[in-house]
Amino acid sequence: MTLLDFARGPALAWSLYILFFGSLLRLVGVLLARKHVDLSQPRNADTLGDSVRTVFTRFWFKPEFRASTLFITLIGYAMHIGLAVVVLLFVPHILFISKLSGLSWGGLPNDTIMLAGAITLAALVAMWVRRLQNPLMQAISNWEDHLALFITGLPVLTGMMAYGHLFQDYPTLLAIHILSVELLFVWFPFGKLFHAVMWIPTRFKLGAHFSRRGVKA
Amino acid sequence: MSDDKTLGERLRESGLSRRGFMKFCAATASMMALPPSMIPAIAAALEKARRPSVIWLSFQECTGYTESLTRSHSPTIESLIFDHISLDYHHTLQAAAGDGAEAARKAAMKENWGKYLLVVDGAIPQKDGRVYSAIAGMTNLEMLKEVAEGAAAVVAVGTCAAYGGLPKASPNPTGATYVSDLITDKPVLNVPSCPPIPVVISGTLAHYLTFGTLPELDHLGRPKAFYGQSIHDRCYRRPFYERGQFAETFDDEGARKGWCLYKLGCKGPVTYNACATTKWNEGTSFPIQSGHGCIGCSEPDFWDKGGFYEALSKGTFSSAEGIALAAGAGAAIGVAAAMGAKSRQTEADAKHKEDPA
Amino acid sequence: MSGLETIPVTVVTDEPLTQTGNMVPILNEIRHALSHPAETGESTTIDLGAIPFGPGEREELLATLGKGEIEATLHALGESLIHETAYPGVWIVTHRSPQGGELTTCIEVTRTPSLLSTPPADVSEAAAALKRYLQDHSARESA
Numbered sequence: 001m002t003l004l005d006f007a008r009g010p011a012l013a014w015s016l017y018i019l020f021f022g023s024l025l026r027l028v029g030v031l032l033a034r035k036h037v038d039l040s041q042p043r044n045a046d047t048l049g050d051s052v053r054t055v056f057t058r059f060w061f062k063p064e065f066r067a068s069t070l071f072i073t074l075i076g077y078a079m080h081i082g083l084a085v086v087v088l089l090f091v092p093h094i095l096f097i098s099k100l101s102g103l104s105w106g107g108l109p110n111d112t113i114m115l116a117g118a119i120t121l122a123a124l125v126a127m128w129v130r131r132l133q134n135p136l137m138q139a140i141s142n143w144e145d146h147l148a149l150f151i152t153g154l155p156v157l158t159g160m161m162a163y164g165h166l167f168q169d170y171p172t173l174l175a176i177h178i179l180s181v182e183l184l185f186v187w188f189p190f191g192k193l194f195h196a197v198m199w200i201p202t203r204f205k206l207g208a209h210f211s212r213r214g215v216k217a
Numbered sequence: 218m219s220d221d222k223t224l225g226e227r228l229r230e231s232g233l234s235r236r237g238f239m240k241f242c243a244a245t246a247s248m249m250a251l252p253p254s255m256i257p258a259i260a261a262a263l264e265k266a267r268r269p270s271v272i273w274l275s276f277q278e279c280t281g282y283t284e285s286l287t288r289s290h291s292p293t294i295e296s297l298i299f300d301h302i303s304l305d306y307h308h309t310l311q312a313a314a315g316d317g318a319e320a321a322r323k324a325a326m327k328e329n330w331g332k333y334l335l336v337v338d339g340a341i342p343q344k345d346g347r348v349y350s351a352i353a354g355m356t357n358l359e360m361l362k363e364v365a366e367g368a369a370a371v372v373a374v375g376t377c378a379a380y381g382g383l384p385k386a387s388p389n390p391t392g393a394t395y396v397s398d399l400i401t402d403k404p405v406l407n408v409p410s411c412p413p414i415p416v417v418i419s420g421t422l423a424h425y426l427t428f429g430t431l432p433e434l435d436h437l438g439r440p441k442a443f444y445g446q447s448i449h450d451r452c453y454r455r456p457f458y459e460r461g462q463f464a465e466t467f468d469d470e471g472a473r474k475g476w477c478l479y480k481l482g483c484k485g486p487v488t489y490n491a492c493a494t495t496k497w498n499e500g501t502s503f504p505i506q507s508g509h510g511c512i513g514c515s516e517p518d519f520w521d522k523g524g525f526y527e528a529l530s531k532g533t534f535s536s537a538e539g540i541a542l543a544a545g546a547g548a549a550i551g552v553a554a555a556m557g558a559k560s561r562q563t564e565a566d567a568k569h570k571e572d573p574a
Numbered sequence: 575m576s577g578l579e580t581i582p583v584t585v586v587t588d589e590p591l592t593q594t595g596n597m598v599p600i601l602n603e604i605r606h607a608l609s610h611p612a613e614t615g616e617s618t619t620i621d622l623g624a625i626p627f628g629p630g631e632r633e634e635l636l637a638t639l640g641k642g643e644i645e646a647t648l649h650a651l652g653e654s655l656i657h658e659t660a661y662p663g664v665w666i667v668t669h670r671s672p673q674g675g676e677l678t679t680c681i682e683v684t685r686t687p688s689l690l691s692t693p694p695a696d697v698s699e700a701a702a703a704l705k706r707y708l709q710d711h712s713a714r715e716s717a
């Protein structure tokens with residue numbers, strides 16, 4: 001069995017088992033956890049509207065924070081949109097997703113995907129440099145923040161290397177690319193990357209919390 | 218049997234002119250996938266080349282390789298090459314049979330000990346006392362070992378001999394294995410494919426004949442001249458792949474326009490062979506040009522790399538049930554954990570109410 | 575009724591052919607190589623068998639190069655056709671086997687393809703042969 005056979009076969013199967021097992025475990029566990037009993041008097045009893053609103057208002061910063069957050073917000077968008085384009089609009093990726101989901105849609109030409117990949121990588125590097133240099137970020141970062149950036153960037157980097165046949169033959173690079181994605185699958189449910197699923201419930205909960213206390217946020 | 222005349226002498230004896238010889242060298246260079254600038258070097262080497270003895274053993278195989286070779290599209294050039302090698306033993310092509318054939322093999326081995334070229338096609342069964350394939354009362358392994366011992370080099374022709382091929386495909390009922398798994402003390406050169414392109418077989422033999430050495434090999438033992446680039450890298454449909462234009466079925470608009478066959482399972486990106494440039498049947502076409510994706514036949518275990526019609530990026534796992542099971546298990550444990558936490562909290566609350574202190 | 579007519583077959587004749595886009599780079603290579611024969615006498619050979627072409631593309635390349643003033647046929651090991659293209663200095667050499675199958679087709683960028691000039695050994699052999707003929711001839715005359 002070659003490295004590529006291993007990556008496309010058993011490694012892929014097991015990483016997917018772990019991905020789905022871990023994601024469901026964490027999602028169900030969190031959603032069913034008992035609500036925090038708040039004995040204080042609510043300023044606002046009907047929090048639903050504010051909760052839903054918060055899910056969306058957090059897509060952009062408040063004007064007051066412009067100076068401190070504009071850069072990282074733009075970088076963040078570049079990274080996330082770039083990643084989404086690469087993951088969801090590269091035809092071989094679409095075929096893989098359609099095998100899992102049965103859904104299918106059109107893709108983009110390869111050079112567009114490469115451009116998106118390059119933007120994603122550059123943005124990830126910028127985020128990492130900021131995390132290393134900004135004193136506040138230094139103070140609130142732990143090893144997992146660095147790991148999350150690394151695990152996200154690795155598949156993009158290896159994918160682009162495979163596409164360009166850099167340093168190695170294509171089958172080996174493809175195997176390394178697939179293995180790096182499998183690493184992402186395995187780590188995804190258990191670390192901070194799970195925000196990709198949790199961002200909605202988290203913002204909703206935060207919205208409810210603030211609303212109850214009468215905070216406009 | 219071998220004699221002492223050089224190829225140059227033989228060709229001139231047969232009445233070939235100097236221009237004819239240069240033409241022969243040009244065709245040979247092209248066959249060996251060498252650049253035309255090498256023609257003078259080839260001419261010089263062929264002029265001096267001596268006649269090697271070749272013993273050809275066929276084991277677990279379908280004779281597709283011999284069929285392919287004898288249908289080479291440049292019969293004159295190849296017949297000149299083959300006239301010049303002394304094919305001393307070949308099951309399918311030799312006239313002798315039975316004891317006579319075996320005697321010819323033994324005689325050729327003795328006379329050219331240490332110098333002959335051994336060509337093998339077919340895999341070698343290892344299970345159940347190796348009973349699944351035998352010749353003249355010898356198991357394939359015995360014959361392979363015996364002949365390989367006195368060979369200068371071994372050429373494994375076809376995917377069966379090179380990597381096990383169809384006989385070794387899962388579940389491999391005969392325990393088939395391949396030449397380089399068994400012969401480790403001699404140079405082994407692989408010429409895989411199912412079957413190999415005739416020009417690639419004769420080009421490889423021509424290289425040995427011309428230079429007396431084996432050509433440069435890749436990590437899977439294949440001559441780089443022919444297997445140095447992937448089908449995908451030399452595929453004329455590649456521009457469509459880059460533009461994201463794919464045939465979705467074998468008879469849709471895209472298929473008729475000659476778009477890329479990736480979605481229909483083409484394994485060209487991970488297959489190394491010369492089909493895209495050398496092509497088949499006098500350079501007429503090759504599978505992708507005929508509208509069918511590459512099945513990857515020059516790669517080890519190509520039978521077991523998932524469906525021929527499954528896109529490469531889909532992976533080889535087939536585990537919808539497995540994933541559903543994993544997700545179900547995750548959800549169940551999540552529910553159990555949440556419930557457990559809740560009941561512990563409720564108990565704690567109750568205690569707290571009873572005894573707020 | 576074979577039922578064949580129920581199979582929906584569309585015959586397409588005017589579809590654009592698949593293009594690798596290899597023609598223009600080859601023409602560029604030829605253009606570049608054309609500066610050599612004039613300056614250094616160096617010639618360049620491009621083996622068309624080593625280049626991927628879509629259906630019809632090779633024919634298009636050859637048609638673009640066109641036919642020039644000279645055409646020669648070599649009769650040895652089957653026929654070989656050597657002709658200059660419409661671009662002087664660019665030659666096409668096609669070797670065929672005695673059965674007529676194509677062995678190789680090369681583009682040669684040179685003033686004279688090497689196959690056209692006589693091998694020096696053939697020249698000296700020719701001189702010897704002619705000398706023999708003349709000796710025999712004069713022997714017969716005097717006899």
Ligand code: SF4
Pocket residue numbers: 448449450452453454455456458476477478479483484485486505510511
């Ligand atoms: S048809 Fe196959 S080899 Fe050709 S470009 Fe598409 S995927 Fe690559």
